[in-house]
Amino acid sequence: MRDLGAGFKYLLKGQRWVARHGKQYGFGLLPGLITLVLYAAALVALALWGEDFVAWATPFADDWSSPWLGLFRGFLTAVLFALGLLLSVVTFTAVTLLVGQPFYENLSERTDRDVSPDGTAPESGLPLWRELWISARDSLRIVVRAALWGVFLFAFGFVPFVGQTVVPVIGFFVTGFFLTEELTAVALQRRRVELRDRLALLRTRKTLVWGFGTPLAVAFLVPFVAVFLMPGAVAGATLMARDLLGEEITDGQHDDDENTAEGVTPL
Numbered sequence: 001m002r003d004l005g006a007g008f009k010y011l012l013k014g015q016r017w018v019a020r021h022g023k024q025y026g027f028g029l030l031p032g033l034i035t036l037v038l039y040a041a042a043l044v045a046l047a048l049w050g051e052d053f054v055a056w057a058t059p060f061a062d063d064w065s066s067p068w069l070g071l072f073r074g075f076l077t078a079v080l081f082a083l084g085l086l087l088s089v090v091t092f093t094a095v096t097l098l099v100g101q102p103f104y105e106n107l108s109e110r111t112d113r114d115v116s117p118d119g120t121a122p123e124s125g126l127p128l129w130r131e132l133w134i135s136a137r138d139s140l141r142i143v144v145r146a147a148l149w150g151v152f153l154f155a156f157g158f159v160p161f162v163g164q165t166v167v168p169v170i171g172f173f174v175t176g177f178f179l180t181e182e183l184t185a186v187a188l189q190r191r192r193v194e195l196r197d198r199l200a201l202l203r204t205r206k207t208l209v210w211g212f213g214t215p216l217a218v219a220f221l222v223p224f225v226a227v228f229l230m231p232g233a234v235a236g237a238t239l240m241a242r243d244l245l246g247e248e249i250t251d252g253q254h255d256d257d258e259n260t261a262e263g264v265t266p267l
Helices: 002-019 022-057 067-098 101-115 129-156 162-190 195-203 206-219 225-244 253-259
Strands: none
Touching: 002 022, 002 101, 002 206, 002 225, 022 067, 022 101, 022 206, 067 101, 067 129, 067 162, 067 206, 067 225, 101 129, 101 162, 101 225, 129 162, 129 195, 162 195, 162 206, 162 225, 195 206, 206 225
16 A cells, blocks of 8 residues: 555656656647547547447348347447547557657656766667657557457446446556556666566556556546646656666756756756
């Protein structure tokens, strides 16, 4: 339970970090806004033409009598939209990180330098195209894992009582875990930690991961909130990645010194 609270504190610390760095925060909103527009368009299209798609995909039901035809296709349309909404929550972070890869890399590096005892940040040494490829490949793997969990939870959703109480709670924890993996990947990839090793590392501190990712997953369900929380989530995930690797975290005096030298008063 102690780790659960610590994970939530890292989420708050990340938001405070970007609040102290207004310029970084402003640029960090752009990838989220771009992704939000794309996802909103996709969900609107799904809502408008989802029923037509279901009708096209189920020609065998054309001769069914009323009301079974309407109930069957209405149920499938609702399921299709629900799965689309679930995947949008799970994949929003991955797509936003991919769109804003250069910025979030810079933000994560600045966070690392700010809290590092010696004021330095690990670097992968890889060219940008290679980092983008690794990020896209790993994100796809995570999406596949999340989709499998989504199908599993959807199936259990039909179990009376359990499907309406336990399954949604588990769903938020699962989503929180995968969101945290995507966010910590920014810092861990710079340290050349592979996906399999990242997942193993996160599993060693599940309650810490849930404390960070589950509240974020709940918040991401609210329209536009994900856009405003993403920069701070990346900063907080960087702090948590240092904790998971046993790296020391200072109070951020290095970046404050830089701001003072530039004539900017630290907040």
